[in-house]
Amino acid sequence: MNFLKNYGIKIKNEDLLKVALTHPSYTNEHGGENYERLEYLGDAVLELAVSEYLFANRDLSEGDMTSLRSRFVCEAANYEYANKIGIIPFIKLGNGQLTVNDTIGADVFEAVLGVVFLECGYEVTKKFILKVVAPYIESDYKFYTNYKSLLQEMIQTSKKSLEYVEISESGPAHDKTFTFEVRVDGIIYGRGTGHSKKEAEQEAAKDAYMKAASGKE
Template sequence: MSAPLEFPPASDLATLLDVHFDDPRLLEQALIHRSWAFENGGAEPNERLEFLGDAVLALVVTDEIYHAHPTEQEGRLAKVRSAAVKTESLAEIARVLGLGRFVRLGRGEAISGGADKDSILADTLEAVIGAVYLDSGFVGAYDLVERLFAQRLLDLAERDAALDYKTSLQELTAARFDVLPRYEVQDTGPDHQKIFTARVVVDGEVVGTGTGRSKKQAEQVAAREAYRTLVARVESDGPEPVR
């Protein structure tokens, strides 16, 4: 029989987050992935806490950007919020924290690289926020989200191209060049560690490339490069068709 998997104690994560739990069991539950629950007698997984944390996170981020940008219109604020709370953004923050090593995963999920999967990291981070909300109330959850997301919100607010480069690129190419971008994506590596590489083709010309842990991420990186390339071309040469 295989030796049981070992994980750092949840208290280490509480220390890392600088959060005190009156009920440490809430944080422990927040770290239980359904694969671990299935292999360990049906323990309750973190999905309910994730559901709660998702709502708390959205409210805190909305409050932050609403007050930080009093002159911005609803559409722009919505895009900043969407970019801040999307799976990829949450996973990046979780990786900075080293959250993956705390997640209680079943053996199969652990072997397949679950501790570094965007979806698992994002869901666990939301569950942790939910646990903090239940234990410390909205003030405690607000403080945690504010600390974790402050730099991300600042970075997003200063980005160009409305934060969604695929949409912005499509609008630019349609308006300026009367064509739409086409994406070519390839992947390499084993199933649990795939790396995706995307190319953006506009009127037969490759104008951007990018890599990422998912097809969507690679396309966004490629679209960003293409958008900036074409904007620079328009500004220097005028709105001429891409050759």
């Protein structure tokens, strides 16, 4: 687990770092601690560090800073950071969770920040955060959110069926437009269009997910 050493960070309490890399599905099966408490701490440190950075480097209103910060501490962003620093291969899952999805990767990134904070203090943690995050802010990076995965996770506990149905295809061969519906147990939850089937499915999933998240499904 040398991903932190690449940033000049030494963790003396290796057991604490192992906790940060342990998903609840593993502890449900084997006992012990998981990353959830550390994630809570890391989330707070991440928000503070990015808030300080934006306050010092952007002449923006409170509302604009809040909006900009949300882009760079969201789930899609945190998953990207986890990938960048090489956390993903070290995450420990149980048999009930076969893959590391965006949510897990994002949560573990925050949990690791919690460990760095406890071991090294705020200033070292902030320096680490900004080494990772600031380049994305300065390049105005647009993070990709996989709404199909988010929607799947939202409904999987209810054991309902989820399907994407192509409704229409139009336009010339070089500029096609596809329209898809997403259906849950046969009921239409969302619709989306795109210049590829993949894009249209993502837009349909986004429509359904946003409605469900706001209670308007």
